[in-house]
Structure formats: C-alpha cells, structure tokens
Amino acid sequence: MGDLHDLLEVEVSKDHLLAVLKERQPLMGEIKADSLCDFISEHGITYGILEDELHKFAAGKISLPVVAARGKEPVHGRDAYIWSLLDETADRAAQLNEKSEGEVNLKKVIDIPQVNAGAVIGRKIEAEPGTNGLTVYGETITAKKPRDITLRPGKNTRIEGSEIISSINGQLSVAPKVIHVYPVYEVNGDLNMKTGNIDFVGNVVVRGNVPSGFSIKAIGDIRIYGTVEAADIQSEGSVFIHQGVVAQNAGLIKVKGDVRTSFLNQATIEAGGDVHITTSILHSQVDARGFVFCKEGRGNIVGGSVSSGKGIEVNEAGNHMSTPTALYLGSSAKTTAAEKKYRIQLNDSQQECQKLAKLLKRLTEKGKGSPLSPKEKVMLLRVRNSLIQANEKLNEAKDQLLDFQEIFDGETDTKIRIYQSVYPNTDLHFGKYVKKITTAHQHVQFRKERSEIKFEAL
Known part of the structure; x- marks a missing residue:
C-alpha cells in the first residue's frame, strides 16, 4: 500500500x-x-x-x-417573546383542525372572546440561551445570542411583573411587542347605507359582508365574517376575513399587522406583518413585510405578484397554462422607503421627548415652590399628554426599525418554498436577481447564494 x-x-x-x-x-x-x-x-x-x-x-x-x-451544529438561542390569549386560541384551533381545509382555523381566529378588566391577557416568556457548536477542526461556532424584550403597556393595559393585565372590558389586539385591549364596534350583518362607513378607535367586528365602495378604518383589529369586495380596509392592528376577498382589481386592504383570510381574488394587500391565505392567491398584488403563507388548503398563487420581506411558502406557484406569476423576496423599494420614514420619526420623537421632558421638569419644580396658575396647570396637563404621545411614537419607531433590521439581516436566509409544483412563466425575484422558471419543478426551495439563485429539493 x-x-x-x-x-x-x-x-x-x-x-x-x-x-x-x-x-x-x-x-x-x-x-x-x-x-x-x-x-x-x-x-x-x-x-x-x-x-x-x-x-x-x-x-x-x-x-x-x-x-x-x-461537527456539532450550534443550537441558537430562542428570543424572548410575548405569549397572549390569542396564542391559546390558535393552539386550540390547530388541535381541532390539523388536517382540515383551514376554514375552522380561520373561524376560531376571528371569533375572539372578550376579556374583563383585571384579566391576565399575556406574559413575557424569557429568552433561552443557545449552545455553541464545534467544527471538525475543533473551532467554536458561536450560537446566536437570543434577543430580550422589554414589556410595555399597550392601550388599556398595564404591566405587573412579567404579566400584562387588561384595564378595561374589551377585545385583544396583539402586535409583535405589545398587546392592546380595545372597545369593540360590532355590526350584526352586512355593511350597507344604513350602517355607513366605519372609523373607530378600537376593534371592529362585521358579522356579514363588506360590499364594494365601503370603508372600514380601525385603530385595533378588524374581523369580518363574510366576504370583502372592492372596499377600503385600513387597520393599525390585523385583519381577519373569513370568506375571502373578491376585489375586481379595486379597493385596498392596508394593515400594520397580519392579514388572514381564505382566498384573494384580484385584491391588493399591504401588510406590515405576515399574510396567511388558506386556499388561493389569484391575480392579486400582495406586499408583506413579513412572511407569506399559502399552503393549508390547495395553497396556490396564480397571476399577479406576491412580495415578502422574510419568505414565501406555497404549495403551487403558477399553473399548467403558464399564467405569468411573480414572487419577490427581500427588501422592496417600499420597505426601504418605510425604513427611512421611521428613522426620521425616531429622530423627531427623541428631540420632542427631550424638549417636553425639560418643560415638564420646569413646570413641576415651579409647582413645588408656589401654586401654578390655571393657565400653567392646563399647560402641565398638555405637556404630560404630549410626552406620552411622543414616547408612543418613539417606541413605535424603535420597534419598526428592529423589524426592518431583521429583514435586512435575514435576506441571505430568505427562501421561497414550493411544497408541490412551480410552473413555467413564474419569475422569482431576490432583490435585483431574477430566476425565470422554464420547466416545472416539484418539492423545491429557492434561495440566493452570493449572486446566484439556487434551488434544492425540500
């Protein structure tokens, strides 16, 4: 030898x-x-x-x-997060409907029970540290350090230790880092000329349909049990639609949180969070800062364009008729513009908080020496309220910028996952790079590696 x-x-x-x-x-x-x-x-x-x-x-x-x-792969730490009563509802729905078409799940998500003042509606789940790995050369692979969060009270809630307590009777609205409780405006049927358009500082529940031409605006969540046509839906929270959206290329659904519905047909969606569709996305324009999921029922995307900041998971993309379909991944021009807007908001809010804090301190100290005049007392109240609002804007900007940073940092890890088939005439965009599908592929995922889009079996 x-x-x-x-x-x-x-x-x-x-x-x-x-x-x-x-x-x-x-x-x-x-x-x-x-x-x-x-x-x-x-x-x-x-x-x-x-x-x-x-x-x-x-x-x-x-x-x-x-x-x-x-070698030994690192086990990355788990970030701290906020558990809420909605998680419990979603878990129960998943247990009831593990193999169904998605409709029962969506019904359970829409049908959120009201909470009473004093109820525990959420709690902080502490971060868990990771475990370092080792290469075959004996070198340490450092595990990702988990992120912590600071509990903050939302609208009509307070913090007690690691728990979030409701201050009023109302309904939850859950954002990624804060939970609100809002009063509820309920329509027991369709929107019509009698109910008119809705603009409400709280959650809105419509137990029927929203026809073309109507609008709903809410500071909290919007839950619709029927179908949405070419309507204008805007929410500071999330939107849940049981029967789906048939918009005929008109109307707009624009939310800061998530969108969950059974199907989209010729709809326009702008979501600051994730988009969950149980059946189909047909000839629609979807722009989500988070993930786009369409895989519970048939789970197909045909026509139009779907854009996601974090990843797309779908059963089928395109169809046998080679209908032009475009999937976009990573930070879009809208994402970049929004990130710039929140940087400006952060800077302006910091300056405003500093200015108001100095004025509040001056008025408070003056009040200790001698009684304030009626005019000064009114000014003191206004300054306190303005400082609360400025702090809310400051915290909103910080949260949004953290989300954007996660998108920018995770662009190399974003993937398009096709659980069944992707058909010809489907274009996959990863930033400035494009992969045009010319032959059908089954059970694959696509990702960008350096300047090339690669695909591999799932």
Whole structure:
C-alpha cells in the first residue's frame, strides 16, 4: 500500500461541519484503521472523528466516500417573546383542525372572546440561551445570542411583573411587542347605507359582508365574517376575513399587522406583518413585510405578484397554462422607503421627548415652590399628554426599525418554498436577481447564494 496522501483525500464542507474521505487513486491492498485515523488528524481534523466508520471501511464493510468526521451544529438561542390569549386560541384551533381545509382555523381566529378588566391577557416568556457548536477542526461556532424584550403597556393595559393585565372590558389586539385591549364596534350583518362607513378607535367586528365602495378604518383589529369586495380596509392592528376577498382589481386592504383570510381574488394587500391565505392567491398584488403563507388548503398563487420581506411558502406557484406569476423576496423599494420614514420619526420623537421632558421638569419644580396658575396647570396637563404621545411614537419607531433590521439581516436566509409544483412563466425575484422558471419543478426551495439563485429539493 502506497502513501495514503497519494491514494486518498479529505473533503471538508464549506461550513466545516462535515469531513468526507474520498478516493484519489484506486486502492490496492489493506489499510489499517489506525492509519486512517492518523491520516484524518494530519488534515487538522480533531473533533467528531467517526472511528467506527473508518474501521468499517478498513474492514471492507463499506466503500468510499466515507463520512470521516462530523461537527456539532450550534443550537441558537430562542428570543424572548410575548405569549397572549390569542396564542391559546390558535393552539386550540390547530388541535381541532390539523388536517382540515383551514376554514375552522380561520373561524376560531376571528371569533375572539372578550376579556374583563383585571384579566391576565399575556406574559413575557424569557429568552433561552443557545449552545455553541464545534467544527471538525475543533473551532467554536458561536450560537446566536437570543434577543430580550422589554414589556410595555399597550392601550388599556398595564404591566405587573412579567404579566400584562387588561384595564378595561374589551377585545385583544396583539402586535409583535405589545398587546392592546380595545372597545369593540360590532355590526350584526352586512355593511350597507344604513350602517355607513366605519372609523373607530378600537376593534371592529362585521358579522356579514363588506360590499364594494365601503370603508372600514380601525385603530385595533378588524374581523369580518363574510366576504370583502372592492372596499377600503385600513387597520393599525390585523385583519381577519373569513370568506375571502373578491376585489375586481379595486379597493385596498392596508394593515400594520397580519392579514388572514381564505382566498384573494384580484385584491391588493399591504401588510406590515405576515399574510396567511388558506386556499388561493389569484391575480392579486400582495406586499408583506413579513412572511407569506399559502399552503393549508390547495395553497396556490396564480397571476399577479406576491412580495415578502422574510419568505414565501406555497404549495403551487403558477399553473399548467403558464399564467405569468411573480414572487419577490427581500427588501422592496417600499420597505426601504418605510425604513427611512421611521428613522426620521425616531429622530423627531427623541428631540420632542427631550424638549417636553425639560418643560415638564420646569413646570413641576415651579409647582413645588408656589401654586401654578390655571393657565400653567392646563399647560402641565398638555405637556404630560404630549410626552406620552411622543414616547408612543418613539417606541413605535424603535420597534419598526428592529423589524426592518431583521429583514435586512435575514435576506441571505430568505427562501421561497414550493411544497408541490412551480410552473413555467413564474419569475422569482431576490432583490435585483431574477430566476425565470422554464420547466416545472416539484418539492423545491429557492434561495440566493452570493449572486446566484439556487434551488434544492425540500
């Protein structure tokens, strides 16, 4: 047997988590397992050497290539997060409807019970630390440090320790880092000329349909049990629509939170959070800062364009008729513009808070020395209210900028996952890079690696 360096080579994966023994020249004669272990070590590999595999190869029980060493992947820490009563509702819905078409799940999500003043509606779940990994060279792979959060009271809530308590009787509206409780405006049927348009500082529930030409604006969530046509729906929270959207390329659904519905047909959606569609997205324009999910029922996207900041998961993209369909991933021009807007808001709010804090301090100190005049008392109240509002804008800007940073940081990890088929004439956009699908693929995911869009089996 000649020199092992002439006969064998060791190929190490890019992430240094796998070392594979390969043939350089045809092997003749016996190789001792100890010699193989020494050969692996000579390549600087010190961790995770699979001696049993090397012994099997030396004994002729397995052939090349042989996995000679395997590193340990890091287990990344879990970020702190806020648990809410809505999570409990969603968990129950999932248990009831694990294999259904999605309709029961959506019904449960829409049908949110009201809470009473003093009820615990959420709590902080502490972050969990991760575990470092090791490469086959014995080098440490540092686990991602989990992010902490600071509990803040939302509208009509207060913080007690790690719990969030409702201050009023009302309905929850859950944002990523804060929970609100709002009064509820309820329509027991369709919107019509008698009910008129709705503009409400709270949650809105419509137990019927929203016809074309009507509008609903809400500071909280909007829950609609029927169908939405070409209407204008705007929410500072999230929007839940049971029967779907048939918009005929008119109207707009614009929300700061999530959108959940059964299907979209010729609709326009702008969401600051995720978009969850249980059946189909047909000839629609969807722009989500978070994920887009369309995989619970048929789960197909046909025609139009779907844009996501974090990832798209769908059963089918395009169709057998090669209908032009476009999927966009990563930060869009709208995302960049919105990020700039919130940077300006952050700077303006910081300056406003500093100015108001100085004025409040001056008025408070003056009141300690001598009673304030009626005019000064009114000014004191106004300054306090203005400071509360400025702090709310400051916190909103901080939260939004953190979300944007997650999008920008995670662009290299974003993926388009196709659980069934992607058809020709579907274009996949990763920033400025485009992949045009010319032949059908099944069970694949697409991602950007450097300047190339790659696909691999799911």
